[in-house]
Amino acid sequence: METMPLKVVIFNAIPEAMLLIYLGLILVGIRPDKRRVFIAGIFQGAVCYYVRKDFDFGIHILLQYFSFVLLTWLIIRVPFVASLIAMTVAMTMAILLESTIGLSIPYFTGISILEIMSREGLRMLSFLPYLVVLITITYFVEKYRFTLEQEIKILKKLNGKLHGESTK
Secondary structure, eight states: OOOOOHHHIIIIIHHHHHHHHHHHHHHTTOOOOHHHHHHHHHHHHHHHHHHHHHSOTTHHHHHHHHHHHHHIIIIIOOOHHHHHHHHHHHHHHHHHHHHHHHHHHHHHHOOOHHHHHHSHHHHHHHHHHHHHHHHHHHHHHHHTTOOSTTTSHHHHHHHHHHTTOOOO
């Protein structure tokens, strides 16, 4: 259990949530309303704060995943299964990127993870490379209209229904 400083919630958790929601939905072929993504990201940042404050490491990841799915479904108004798939893809990317980048920073800087986590400024600064990579991936995915619709067959059916197409 940890208490995230408010600056970390505002400058790390909320932007990360917005990017993950947006990227996850784009990857499943849904172009979400950016205003709704913004709102969902703020709520998810608040959820992140309380989950990390009240639950042990490990269980917090599952709780955050479920809140991502529910907030995306309720606020952005996409089908529940699409939200489930989109947030699974996004959270998988987040875990892979954050662990790779998060472990590289102490290695290259010589500053321990405990030191980084205990100092607010270092914590926010060490999170920037991850956010930059996430922004870059999101930019290219959107620019080149890359989706996983062909790879995840159920998405074709869902997206056809979303766009009013007949699916037989």
